[in-house]
Amino acid sequence: MSILVESLTKVYGEQKAVDSISFSAQPGVLGFLGPNGAGKSTTMKILTTFIPQTGGTASICGYDVEKQPLEVKRNIGYLPESNPLYLDMYVKESMAFIAGIHQMQSPQKRIAEIIEQTGLGPEQHKKIGQLSKGYRQRVGLAQAILHDPKVLILDEPTSGLDPNQLIGIRQLILDLGKTKTVILSTHIMQEVEAVCNQVIIINKGKIVADDTLENLRSKNKGKTLENIFIKLTNN
Secondary structure (H helix, E strand, C coil), X not given: CCEEEEEEEEEECCEEEEEEEEEEEXXXXXXXXXXXXXXXXXXXXXXXXXXXXXXXXXXXXXXXXXXXXXXXXXXXXXXXXXXXXXXXXXXXXXXXXXHHHXXXXXCHHHHXXXXXXXXXXXXXXXXXXXXXXXXXXXXXXXXXXXXXXXXEEEECCCCCCCHHHHHHHHHHHHHXXXXXXXXXXXXXHHHHHHHCCEEEEEECCEEXXXXXXXXXXXXXXXXXXXXXXXXXXXX
16 A cells, blocks of 8 residues: 555644544545645645644555654655745756755666656756746656655646646646556646546545545536535535
8 A cells, every 4th residue: 555544633723634534545646635724735744744643643655654754755756736946946957956865876867757758858958947837847746756756745736737738747647647656636626537546535624535536426426526526525
């Protein structure tokens, strides 16, 4: 099991941001949905060892996020919603910098592969600050997958992209899901329907649905994912 979460809880003062949730994920693309403030980003920050949980356990590729954070980081790629990038770096230079952080030996071949895979070839000699939002998202994705992690966690990776850019990133996520476990957090339901085989919906810190897209539809008499989402979270 690539990701295993059991009774995971996070409390901020009086508020339970994540309330004893449990789920698992294997290779493929998992859509992680919920309204703003439902606990999505908090869960992803715990899985990526950015913040500690209050209770429960979570493991990535068999490594406990609390007890073995370095091993967890070696096995995950993370693209946060803010997509923090060094805008004064050139695209290729930024890849070499990330490769250095991961202590990759002779990374040039891998960098060339990733630049091709993410469609950054025409832009590789530009400064990141000169790129469009779509290409910056590609740089963030490229940095997240450079060390070939088994698990990829993407927080709103397509927000603000135009339809053409959207198709490109969507296809890339689909391709990555063939060999990796991808958690995709998004508000765009068409995106989930296009790339995800498993869907988790979280509301007020609790999981209200965890199933395949097909099963969710058949249980809800063929309703669209958008209608199912509204029904489960509108309370």
